[in-house]
Amino acid sequence: MLVNLPGPWNPWLGRLALSEIPYTNPILAPLFVVVVVLVLLMVAGITYYGKWGYLWKEWLTTVDHKKLGIMYIILGLVMLFRGFIDGLMMRTQQAMAVGPHASGMMGAVHGYLTPFHFGQIYSAHGMIMILLAATPLLVGIMNIVIPLQIGARDMAYPYLNALGLWITAAAVVLVMASLFVGDFAHNGWFGYAPIFELAYSPGVGVDYWIWTFQLVALGTTLGSINFIATIVKMRAPGMKWLRLPMFTWASLSANIIALTSFPCLQVAIGLVAADRYLGTHFFTAGFGGNLMLYTNLFWLWGHPEVYFVILPAFGMISEIIPTFSEKPLFGYVTMVLATFAIAGVSWLVWLHHFFTMGMGPYVSTEFSVATMLVGIPTGVKVFNWAFTMYRGRLTYTAAMYWALGALFLLLVGGLTGMMLSIPAINYMVHNSVFVVAHFHMMLLCIVYAIFGSVIYWFPKVFGYTLNEAWGKTMFWLFSAGTALVFIPMFMEGFMGMTRRLDWPFDPHWAPYLDIQMLGILAYVLSILAFVVMLYVSIRDRAQHRAAADAWGTSRSLEWLTASPVPFYNFAVVPQVNARDEAAWRREHGLSAQRASHYDAIHMPNNTGNAIIIGGLTFVLGFALTWRIWWLSLISLLAIIAMMISHSAKGDPGHVIPAEEMERMDREAERAMPRADLPRHSGGVLGGAIAYDSGAAGAGSRNLRGAPDHRP
Amino acid sequence: MNSAAEKVDPEKVVLWAGGHEGHDVISTRTFGFWLYILSDGMLFATLFAAYGVLSYTHSYYTGPTPAQFVAPWYTFIQTMALFLSVLAYGFSMTALKHGNRAGVINGLLAASVLGVVFLGLDIHDVLRLFGVHITPRTSGGLSAFYVLTQVHAAHIFFGLIWMLVMIYQVMRKEFTEEVIGRLISLRMFWQFQAVMWVFIYVFVYLWGYMS
Numbered sequence: 001m002l003v004n005l006p007g008p009w010n011p012w013l014g015r016l017a018l019s020e021i022p023y024t025n026p027i028l029a030p031l032f033v034v035v036v037v038l039v040l041l042m043v044a045g046i047t048y049y050g051k052w053g054y055l056w057k058e059w060l061t062t063v064d065h066k067k068l069g070i071m072y073i074i075l076g077l078v079m080l081f082r083g084f085i086d087g088l089m090m091r092t093q094q095a096m097a098v099g100p101h102a103s104g105m106m107g108a109v110h111g112y113l114t115p116f117h118f119g120q121i122y123s124a125h126g127m128i129m130i131l132l133a134a135t136p137l138l139v140g141i142m143n144i145v146i147p148l149q150i151g152a153r154d155m156a157y158p159y160l161n162a163l164g165l166w167i168t169a170a171a172v173v174l175v176m177a178s179l180f181v182g183d184f185a186h187n188g189w190f191g192y193a194p195i196f197e198l199a200y201s202p203g204v205g206v207d208y209w210i211w212t213f214q215l216v217a218l219g220t221t222l223g224s225i226n227f228i229a230t231i232v233k234m235r236a237p238g239m240k241w242l243r244l245p246m247f248t249w250a251s252l253s254a255n256i257i258a259l260t261s262f263p264c265l266q267v268a269i270g271l272v273a274a275d276r277y278l279g280t281h282f283f284t285a286g287f288g289g290n291l292m293l294y295t296n297l298f299w300l301w302g303h304p305e306v307y308f309v310i311l312p313a314f315g316m317i318s319e320i321i322p323t324f325s326e327k328p329l330f331g332y333v334t335m336v337l338a339t340f341a342i343a344g345v346s347w348l349v350w351l352h353h354f355f356t357m358g359m360g361p362y363v364s365t366e367f368s369v370a371t372m373l374v375g376i377p378t379g380v381k382v383f384n385w386a387f388t389m390y391r392g393r394l395t396y397t398a399a400m401y402w403a404l405g406a407l408f409l410l411l412v413g414g415l416t417g418m419m420l421s422i423p424a425i426n427y428m429v430h431n432s433v434f435v436v437a438h439f440h441m442m443l444l445c446i447v448y449a450i451f452g453s454v455i456y457w458f459p460k461v462f463g464y465t466l467n468e469a470w471g472k473t474m475f476w477l478f479s480a481g482t483a484l485v486f487i488p489m490f491m492e493g494f495m496g497m498t499r500r501l502d503w504p505f506d507p508h509w510a511p512y513l514d515i516q517m518l519g520i521l522a523y524v525l526s527i528l529a530f531v532v533m534l535y536v537s538i539r540d541r542a543q544h545r546a547a548a549d550a551w552g553t554s555r556s557l558e559w560l561t562a563s564p565v566p567f568y569n570f571a572v573v574p575q576v577n578a579r580d581e582a583a584w585r586r587e588h589g590l591s592a593q594r595a596s597h598y599d600a601i602h603m604p605n606n607t608g609n610a611i612i613i614g615g616l617t618f619v620l621g622f623a624l625t626w627r628i629w630w631l632s633l634i635s636l637l638a639i640i641a642m643m644i645s646h647s648a649k650g651d652p653g654h655v656i657p658a659e660e661m662e663r664m665d666r667e668a669e670r671a672m673p674r675a676d677l678p679r680h681s682g683g684v685l686g687g688a689i690a691y692d693s694g695a696a697g698a699g700s701r702n703l704r705g706a707p708d709h710r711p
Numbered sequence: 712m713n714s715a716a717e718k719v720d721p722e723k724v725v726l727w728a729g730g731h732e733g734h735d736v737i738s739t740r741t742f743g744f745w746l747y748i749l750s751d752g753m754l755f756a757t758l759f760a761a762y763g764v765l766s767y768t769h770s771y772y773t774g775p776t777p778a779q780f781v782a783p784w785y786t787f788i789q790t791m792a793l794f795l796s797v798l799a800y801g802f803s804m805t806a807l808k809h810g811n812r813a814g815v816i817n818g819l820l821a822a823s824v825l826g827v828v829f830l831g832l833d834i835h836d837v838l839r840l841f842g843v844h845i846t847p848r849t850s851g852g853l854s855a856f857y858v859l860t861q862v863h864a865a866h867i868f869f870g871l872i873w874m875l876v877m878i879y880q881v882m883r884k885e886f887t888e889e890v891i892g893r894l895i896s897l898r899m900f901w902q903f904q905a906v907m908w909v910f911i912y913v914f915v916y917l918w919g920y921m922s
Binding site for chain 2: 156221224225228232236237259260261262263264266267268274275278279280281282284286288289290293296297300572573574577585588589590593595597598599644647648650
């Protein structure tokens with residue numbers, strides 16, 4: 001052993017022992033049974049329908065950016081649900097345990113969760129929501145949309161793309177494994193020195209936390225290299241820089257942030273690992289260690305990471321609003337500049353996460369001013385969106401609802417952020433739930449943008465629109481949940497309630513915590529509405545078949561190709577003539593023009609290597625967590641061997657002949673509803689004058705299922 | 712900017728870029744590898760920051776400071792070995808321009824032998840320090856010293872494995888776009904590690920010796 005471990009260890013199983021499986025825990029044991037039953041049902045179902053081959057060939061070995069994107073999104077949605085359940089448990093615990101006389105059960109003095117268990121839940125909630133829910137959802141949407149928006153056939157490195165997905169999936173499996181084998185970190189999602197040191201956290205929880213972080217950081221860094229190279233190198237002819245769709249610009253800046261900041265996280269967490277595994281003294285309380293060094297290094301990544309997740313969300317809003325305002329994005333160039341200004345300032349503000357470190361007035365002032373500066377480019381963006389809508393011909397689709405909701409949350413989150421940027425106020429509310437409510441506004445702004453863009457781009461990927469009525473129902477339920485949970489939380493913050501309380505001791509908080517439970521109920525209903533929306537949409541998919549331009553008013557390049565997008569994206573790569581190419585062609589009556597000549601194209605081959613390496617990274621993470629050295633070594637060597645053998649084989653790819661391309665393109669064309677050219681010609685200035693498109697279903701803008709009831 | 716008022720002749724406007732080649736494999740690979748180098752640079756920058764924070768007198772607790780144990784002349788030999796290795800790699804790349812397979816292989820072999828010399832000297836130095844009980848566990852400052860220098864050594868180690876793989880690929884394969892792209896990437900990697908070593912040599916060994 002490299003360090004003195006408290007507790008047993010043996011060379012074969014490391015720290016693993018039967019007692020590490022929490023089969024006596026009244027929450028985890030039944031959950032484990034449920035998970036096992038679900039997995040068995042899935043395996044049985046796949047076997048019964050004989051879908052293993054399909055699953056392996058079409059999904060697990062794919063290098064197609066759209067399928068990888070879909071899998072990223074599924075992963076993100078599953079983890080969003082897991083993170084929500086963590087949130088639900090925290091809300092329930094606090095509502096039950098409030099006040100000195102609150103009763104306890106299941107081993108807890110107050111409520112039903114012991115402090116140790118509660119600590120694991122809030123740590124897992126934070127980490128999962130940011131790194132394993134928001135990040136995969138955004139990366140998934142970027143994966144699907146960016147190559148389509150720039151007119152590329154795939155990402156620059158399709159294999160690396162698959163590798164990024166499967167390493168992220170390994171991180172997800174590792175964090176889920178911590179539920180059933182051992183425990184998870186209880187040091188908050190970002191970790192505090194020195195509580196995560198071996199002396200104070202002797203279990204495997206912190207080790208799970210370390211290796212999950214490392215895996216997801218690796219996966220995201222690989223992804224960011226791929227996105228930047230794709231945007232720089234793979235644009236279609238004529239796609240000049242100032243013709244790039246706004247979402248692509250936002251993703252570019254976000255990925256530059258990711259590329260440069262994730263290494264800082266890897267170092268910060270890696271040094272924690274060195275302390276725990278090698279006995280070094282980076283962050284120990286004695287021996288010359290420096291506790292605040294950890295906090296600085298972590299937030300050196302942590303704050304840029306915040307903008308890594310918010311900037312793509314801004315990009316999504318910038319796509320949805322112009323489409324449903326029937327106007328080009330207002331102030332495109334200022335929007336690009338604002339995006340990069342935010343990305344730049346993101347590197348200068350990390351200290352505002354811990355003003356209470358006490359770095360003196362000069363340093364505090366610098367970081368305070370830098371933080372306030374963020375408000376300027378963000379304000380530019382908000383005004384640009386507002387001016388895009390001003391005198392536009394607005395259509396309130398479900399996607400637009402989510403985009404507008406995101407704007408509202410951005411406003412609330414941004415203004416409370418401005419309050420927090422003042423050190424004097426920050427000292428008052430530091431670590432209170434006011435701060436928690438503030439950053440949930442920002443993160444929910446991202447979630448709103450994600451739901452909006454899932455609805456917005458769904459027809460492009462799957463070929464039919466999602467049910468509008470259920471999408472709006474979900475929006476209202478979700479918004480009710482947001483209001484009911486977080487408005488009381490802001491108030492509790494001012495009443496002095498600190499974050500992470502397993503026992504909220506002051507009975508005055510009780511009514512607010514009860515209102516939050518109502519909010520949680522609304523969130524649960526919104527999840528049900530989401531499931532119903534998916535069910536209804538899939539059931540009625542034949543009636544809701546989307547044309548190439550699914551909304552009839554779309555603007556960027558991805559709406560030129562067939563819906564659902566064929567695996568080759570564009571049968572013939574488009575020549576870009578304008579900033580909003582699809583809108584430009586529509587306005588000039590060129591939408592129906594098809595290429596007269598097809599060429600053979602070259603596509604990458606599928607490979608099973610990516611998923612195998614992903615699986616091996618999980619084994620490596622698990623073995624390191626449990627300190628099973630032989631298994632760590634073997635999996636590391638196997639990963640290197642797989643990489644060398646992949647490099648030796650290379651990928652010759654395959655060629656699809658021109659005739660085949662022409663046939664597939666015609667077929668995709670025929671499968672879509674007829675492209676009716678003048679979808680909507682009437683309506684003046686914000687829909688002041690009544691306009692009826694005539695025959696039902698003449699334009700996909702009149703979404704069936706939710707008829708457009710404008711006056 | 713594009714109003715429908717401006718007339719576009721549907722006969723003349725070019726809407727499709729038939730025969731578009733996509734992208735240049737080597738340039739795309741090289742660009743991507745530059746991006747990786749950028750992230751690696753951030754990794755070292757963060758380690759240097761940690762080293763800087765942990766180089767106060769109190770960071771060394773009661774243990775020795777670098778002034779008491781670093782040997783700049785010894786590490787200067789390491790510097791020379793790494794620089795000559797980069798030079799040998801450069802000869803290999805010159806041979807690649809002429810399509811000279813033997814020249815490429817000889818250059819790579821020389822570069823990897825010099826890399827092994829560098830790594831051997833590093834390991835020897837670590838063992839010397841361990842022998843007098845100067846270990847990463849002595850103090851926070853020494854933890855930073857070891858992690859910074861040994862993360863660099865680990866990069867050199869993986870670079871050497873990569874070099875062996877490339878020697879094998881050059882012997883067995885044609886000079887395909889993939890092989891050439893990998894040789895260019897490895898050159899960037901190797902030169903970047905040499906540059907990082909310059910920083911380590913200056914800030915850790917020279918500066919440590921002087922302070």
